[in-house]
Amino acid sequence: MNPHPSSCSNGRSIRTRFARRFLRALKKIGSKGSSSRPSPRDISWRCRRVKIAADASMASAVGPRRVWSRTMLNMLRSRSHACLHASRLGNSRRPGADRHAVGKRKRLVLKRKLPNRLGLNQVNQLRRLVPGGEAMDLDILLDETAHYIKCLATQVKVMRSIVDYCSA
Amino acid sequence: MEKLQVPGNDTNTRKPSWDPLNFSMEIQPKELNSSVDCFFNPSWDNSIDQNDPFESSLSSIVSSPTGSKTAGGHSLMMKELIGRLGSICNSGVISPGIKNSANASCYSTPLNYPPKSNDPSSIMENIFRGGNLRIPGNHLRNNPSLAPLNVDPPFIELAAKYSCFGNESFGGKNAIPKLEFSKLSRVSSGQSAKAAGFQVGNQENKNTRFEMKFGGISQPPLPGNAEFGYSREESPASEHNPGVQMGLKAQSETNSRKRKSTPKGKGKVIASTSLANVVMIDETNEKRSKPDEDSKNEKENTKENADQNESAKTAREDDEKRNLKAPNPTKPPKDYIHVRARRGQATISHSLAERVRREKISEKMKFLQDLVPGCNKVTGKAVVLDEIITYVQLLQRQVEFLSMKLAAVSPRMDFIMEALLSEDNRQMQPLPNGTSNGSSINPLNAAIHQKQSIQTPLVDVFNSPMTQVLEFVHKHCPSSMASQNSYEFSKQLSTFWKGNPQRDLQTGFVQNQTPSFHGQMKAEL
Numbered sequence: 001m002n003p004h005p006s007s008c009s010n011g012r013s014i015r016t017r018f019a020r021r022f023l024r025a026l027k028k029i030g031s032k033g034s035s036s037r038p039s040p041r042d043i044s045w046r047c048r049r050v051k052i053a054a055d056a057s058m059a060s061a062v063g064p065r066r067v068w069s070r071t072m073l074n075m076l077r078s079r080s081h082a083c084l085h086a087s088r089l090g091n092s093r094r095p096g097a098d099r100h101a102v103g104k105r106k107r108l109v110l111k112r113k114l115p116n117r118l119g120l121n122q123v124n125q126l127r128r129l130v131p132g133g134e135a136m137d138l139d140i141l142l143d144e145t146a147h148y149i150k151c152l153a154t155q156v157k158v159m160r161s162i163v164d165y166c167s168a
Numbered sequence: 169m170e171k172l173q174v175p176g177n178d179t180n181t182r183k184p185s186w187d188p189l190n191f192s193m194e195i196q197p198k199e200l201n202s203s204v205d206c207f208f209n210p211s212w213d214n215s216i217d218q219n220d221p222f223e224s225s226l227s228s229i230v231s232s233p234t235g236s237k238t239a240g241g242h243s244l245m246m247k248e249l250i251g252r253l254g255s256i257c258n259s260g261v262i263s264p265g266i267k268n269s270a271n272a273s274c275y276s277t278p279l280n281y282p283p284k285s286n287d288p289s290s291i292m293e294n295i296f297r298g299g300n301l302r303i304p305g306n307h308l309r310n311n312p313s314l315a316p317l318n319v320d321p322p323f324i325e326l327a328a329k330y331s332c333f334g335n336e337s338f339g340g341k342n343a344i345p346k347l348e349f350s351k352l353s354r355v356s357s358g359q360s361a362k363a364a365g366f367q368v369g370n371q372e373n374k375n376t377r378f379e380m381k382f383g384g385i386s387q388p389p390l391p392g393n394a395e396f397g398y399s400r401e402e403s404p405a406s407e408h409n410p411g412v413q414m415g416l417k418a419q420s421e422t423n424s425r426k427r428k429s430t431p432k433g434k435g436k437v438i439a440s441t442s443l444a445n446v447v448m449i450d451e452t453n454e455k456r457s458k459p460d461e462d463s464k465n466e467k468e469n470t471k472e473n474a475d476q477n478e479s480a481k482t483a484r485e486d487d488e489k490r491n492l493k494a495p496n497p498t499k500p501p502k503d504y505i506h507v508r509a510r511r512g513q514a515t516i517s518h519s520l521a522e523r524v525r526r527e528k529i530s531e532k533m534k535f536l537q538d539l540v541p542g543c544n545k546v547t548g549k550a551v552v553l554d555e556i557i558t559y560v561q562l563l564q565r566q567v568e569f570l571s572m573k574l575a576a577v578s579p580r581m582d583f584i585m586e587a588l589l590s591e592d593n594r595q596m597q598p599l600p601n602g603t604s605n606g607s608s609i610n611p612l613n614a615a616i617h618q619k620q621s622i623q624t625p626l627v628d629v630f631n632s633p634m635t636q637v638l639e640f641v642h643k644h645c646p647s648s649m650a651s652q653n654s655y656e657f658s659k660q661l662s663t664f665w666k667g668n669p670q671r672d673l674q675t676g677f678v679q680n681q682t683p684s685f686h687g688q689m690k691a692e693l
Contacts, residue, residue, distance in 0.1 A: 051571040053571075139528050143532060149563065152567065
């Protein structure tokens with residue numbers, strides 16, 4: 001990754017793109033809920049939607065050039081499709097829950113105490129954290145991690161500024 | 169230099185390609201075998217005419233593989249080319265006339281190792297390797313002849329430079345050529361060429377990229393060297409450059425070889441690893457054997473191919489990073505890294521590749537260290553990775569937390585969002601006057617006041633930690649994450665939210681956690 005473009009890409013372009021998309025998504029979410037006192041269930045639903053909106057707007061602002069953004073977009077798309085199908089079939093359970101359960105089981109089974117040579121444990125952890133990191137080489141993984149950190153930081157900044165603006 | 173002018177005035181573009189050869193051959197009589205002399209001189213004189221049939225044949229051979237791209241075709245082409253090259257070498261004339269794109273790839277290969285690929289470059293490389301070039305030095309010298317004939321004047325310049333340079337180096341020591349060649353770097357040519365003032369049409373050939381491990385990352389005294397677009401993917405390797413480079417490298421290699429061992433008749437000098445070995449040998453005075461070189465080349469080729477295929481893009485980035493790191497002020501962006509084996513280090517091809525990989529990774533780790541606050545003091549990969557992981561988790565939790573906050577306030581935020589969006593739109597385009605500012609802000613203020621009045625009857629349990637956090641944030645944390653305070657605070661926040669999944673927005677856990685959170689906050693304060 002080029003350190004020079006880091007400031008530029010973190011500047012107006014990604015930040016503003018993300019901010020615009022995110023605000024639009026927030027508007028949509030806000031319009032769906034009732035203006036009266038929302039129940040905790042509504043809040044949790046809205047919370048999830050906001051988080052998804054944040055991830056989706058960030059990934060789309062970054063574009064398909066990055067592995068992690070591509071993975072994230074595919075994940076969101078498949079999740080939304082799965083949810084749609086599930087709702088159509090009348091299945092109330094979210095497919096994501098199953099996926100998480102399966103993943104958890106796998107993790108429990110495979111967990112073993114290995115000598116942490118070359119920081120492999122950390123590398124595996126990092127792979128899990130960065131979307132799409134499972135299938136990357138270490139050098140690509142580090143690149144993606146750096147870009148991911150940058151974008152997460154912008155995300156946090158923008159969201160915080162929105163929150164501050166709204167709460168001020 | 170004078171000699172350059174002699175044939176160089178020809179309109180025939182092929183002529184200049186012969187110039188450096190002539191010149192270099194003139195200058196280094198010592199290195200020339202007597203057979204070479206008679207081998208070449210007549211051929212140069214005849215030059216163009218004899219080259220035509222070979223050129224056409226070679227071009228046909230070379231161009232055809234581009235069409236086929238099959239392993240079978242590749243081997244067939246290879247054999248054909250080897251046979252033809254053998255005949256060519258025997259006759260003492262090597263056709264320089266291989267057409268542009270094919271030539272580019274062909275010439276890029278000599279420095280790569282690529283047996284896997286089916287492009288003409290690999291074929292050419294194999295040809296060079298297995299060709300019947302009895303006279304290594306001469307063979308190497310022949311390579312420049314293979315340079316494409318559409319040579320620009322800058323190429324002549326480059327050739328001249330190389331010739332002079334070669335003259336010095338071959339005059340006596342390998343130190344200079346070693347240094348110089350070590351400074352060679354393959355560049356994704358187009359820009360480097362321009363930087364060097366050297367026009368090379370490197371950007372067209374995009375077959376495969378390979379790393380050339382050799383030569384340090386140094387400022388090439390002969391900027392034209394940078395133009396040798398070995399990257400098959402990136403650059404349409406110029407015809408000329410690879411040829412010249414090949415020739416020059418071959419020369420250096422032959423020189424070193426002659427010092428170390430009797431040169432054999434094979435022409436596998438062109439692999440970059442060989443040259444790297446040359447450099448390394450000069451440095452480390454290690455023994456080197458032909459089979460070793462062969463195996464090294466093979467191994468490195470395969471390894472490089474594997475690496476390159478996987479990380480084409482990142483290799484470019486790495487190279488750029490490396491280049492920025494390296495002390496080369498005028499270094500053009502490259503697609504590959506040059507690695508020089510340090511004194512006493514292993515020069516096995518796979519260990520070289522390993523070292524390159526490790527250096528890449530450590531470079532990226534350093535970059536990440538700069539990105540993550542608080543990582544500069546720690547040393548060791550594991551600790552740095554731990555910090556990075558913590559930071560990523562922290563950021564992800566912050567996003568969750570903020571989304572929760574936004575979810576809490578979003579029902580009444582429609583108009584606020586509208587205002588924000590319009591403001592955002594306005595920020596994109598500068599406003600002509602300030603009145604519209606005021607008009608847009610007023611409804612926003614009204615909305616905010618309205619929201620604040622509504623806020624209190626909201627789910628206090630949910631909001632209380634948030635408002636407290638918000639106050640804390642306002643007090644201590646700037647919007648940027650760069651400050652250590654915010655980072656520390658965020659760490660506290662992450663530990664606070666660690667065990668709290670999104671579903672538990674209810675009173676229970678929030679109230680339970682607030683005292684601990686307060687405690688943490690106080691500790692932080």
